[in-house]
Amino acid sequence: MSTALVNFIRELYQSNEFIPLHAPSFRGNELQYVSETIKSTFVSSVGKFVDEFERKIEDFTGTVKAVATVNGTAALHSALYMAGVHAGDVVITQPLTFVATCNALYHMGAEPVFVDISTNTLSLCPAALSQFLQQQARIDDQGCYLKSSGQRIRAVMPMHTFGHPAALDELMQICQQWQLILIEDAAESLGSYYKNRHTGTIGQFGALSFNGNKIITTGGGGMLLCAGLKDGERAKHLTTTAKVPHRWEFYHDEPGFNYRLPNLNAALGCAQMESLSYFLAQKRQLARQYQAFFADTDYQFVDEPAQCQANFWLNAVICPDLRSRDKLLHSTNDANVMTRPVWQLMHQLPAFKHAIRGSLAIAEDLAQRLVNLPSSVPEAF
Ligand SMILES: *Cc1c(COP(=O)(O)O)cnc(C)c1O
Numbered sequence: 001m002s003t004a005l006v007n008f009i010r011e012l013y014q015s016n017e018f019i020p021l022h023a024p025s026f027r028g029n030e031l032q033y034v035s036e037t038i039k040s041t042f043v044s045s046v047g048k049f050v051d052e053f054e055r056k057i058e059d060f061t062g063t064v065k066a067v068a069t070v071n072g073t074a075a076l077h078s079a080l081y082m083a084g085v086h087a088g089d090v091v092i093t094q095p096l097t098f099v100a101t102c103n104a105l106y107h108m109g110a111e112p113v114f115v116d117i118s119t120n121t122l123s124l125c126p127a128a129l130s131q132f133l134q135q136q137a138r139i140d141d142q143g144c145y146l147k148s149s150g151q152r153i154r155a156v157m158p159m160h161t162f163g164h165p166a167a168l169d170e171l172m173q174i175c176q177q178w179q180l181i182l183i184e185d186a187a188e189s190l191g192s193y194y195k196n197r198h199t200g201t202i203g204q205f206g207a208l209s210f211n212g213n214k215i216i217t218t219g220g221g222g223m224l225l226c227a228g229l230k231d232g233e234r235a236k237h238l239t240t241t242a243k244v245p246h247r248w249e250f251y252h253d254e255p256g257f258n259y260r261l262p263n264l265n266a267a268l269g270c271a272q273m274e275s276l277s278y279f280l281a282q283k284r285q286l287a288r289q290y291q292a293f294f295a296d297t298d299y300q301f302v303d304e305p306a307q308c309q310a311n312f313w314l315n316a317v318i319c320p321d322l323r324s325r326d327k328l329l330h331s332t333n334d335a336n337v338m339t340r341p342v343w344q345l346m347h348q349l350p351a352f353k354h355a356i357r358g359s360l361a362i363a364e365d366l367a368q369r370l371v372n373l374p375s376s377v378p379e380a381f
Contacts, residue, residue: 002331033267047263065232068261072209075222076104079205114357123166124158160189163313191311216272218265287312
């Protein structure tokens with residue numbers, strides 16, 4: 001398997017050099033737009049590219065209001081703040097995610113509760129969520145609470161793993177039934193659709209990331225997607241220090257955040273958006289090639305869930321067992337082809353090891369068998 005895979009990947013990328021997991025691709029107006037901000041001196045918190053980037057994301061995703069932020073974690077933090085998550089509350093999420101999901105709610109003074117993922121989406125499992133709530137939650141006029149501790153369950157935050165959409169209709173229905181706010185961690189899923197609706201736009205809030213390894217990058221950056229116009233306007237106000245507009249007065253009507261994306265980064269984002277459709281087409285083609293390679297092996301390529309269109313941000317394969325996974329990781333990395341196991345599960349990190357949880361059997365099994373494969377757009381490096 002390993003030698004054949006290394007040869008296959010080298011053929012895909014036409015390279016005998018180091019092959020990274022995900023490199024950005026700057027093939028359009030990136031240099032021109034970034035230079036424009038430098039020449040104009042508007043590199044920081046004022047400039048036309050921030051608004052332009054927000055409009056482009058609104059047009060592309062169909063969200064009501066997009067608010068650019070300094071990174072994806074800041075977008076998640078803003079979403080939780082906007083959702084009214086308070087210190088002592090809990091937020092239900094999945095154990096298989098990047099740590100930013102949990103860090104954002106930790107810094108709200110909230111605690112994560114972990115519920116298992118589905119095999120077919122690698123994201124939060126509606127059946128597991130429903131079962132957890134039936135067993136461990138109660139609902140009254142005020143809201144939804146954990147029976148054991150009395151803590152308020154405020155929100156459910158699924159993450160669209162590697163760009164594969166979670167089962168959003170089912171999750172939304174459960175959230176409505178239990179009076180919970182759905183916040184989508186869509187950091188990895190720009191260009192992914194659930195039943196023709198863009199991920200991050202179905203819950204009340206969604207968060208995108210434009211970190212260097214994501215499908216498009218602004219160096220560092222993120223975007224808060226708001227389903228409500230009022231929420232969007234307040235989020236914009238809050239993330240830009242809550243300053244009331246005035247020609248010279250500095251008056252701030254509530255404690256705000258300085259989460260605004262600099263114009264310099266937004267310029268890069270505007271240029272990257274011009275290539276997004278191209279990246280998506282290239283990544284889909286790459287995914288199909290991997291899928292064909294793994295067909296008829298006992299390694300299972302992670303394909304998009306039914307009725308969904310994934311962006312195939314990071315391709316992944318499920319190995320038969322831990323031993324074959326380790327062998328694959330060793331031989332590919334030894335051959336200068338980067339592959340990676342999935343993140344350490346959140347309930348196994350020191351900060352979250354005491355978190356309340358349902359059965360996490362599927363996440364625990366898959367975490368031992370998943371491997372991410374090089375997924376850059378072929379000409380990226
Ligand atoms: C990348 C990512 C984020 C946000 O990361 P930033 O580096 O803060 O932009 C959040 N959640 C997930 C799942 C991610 O992959």
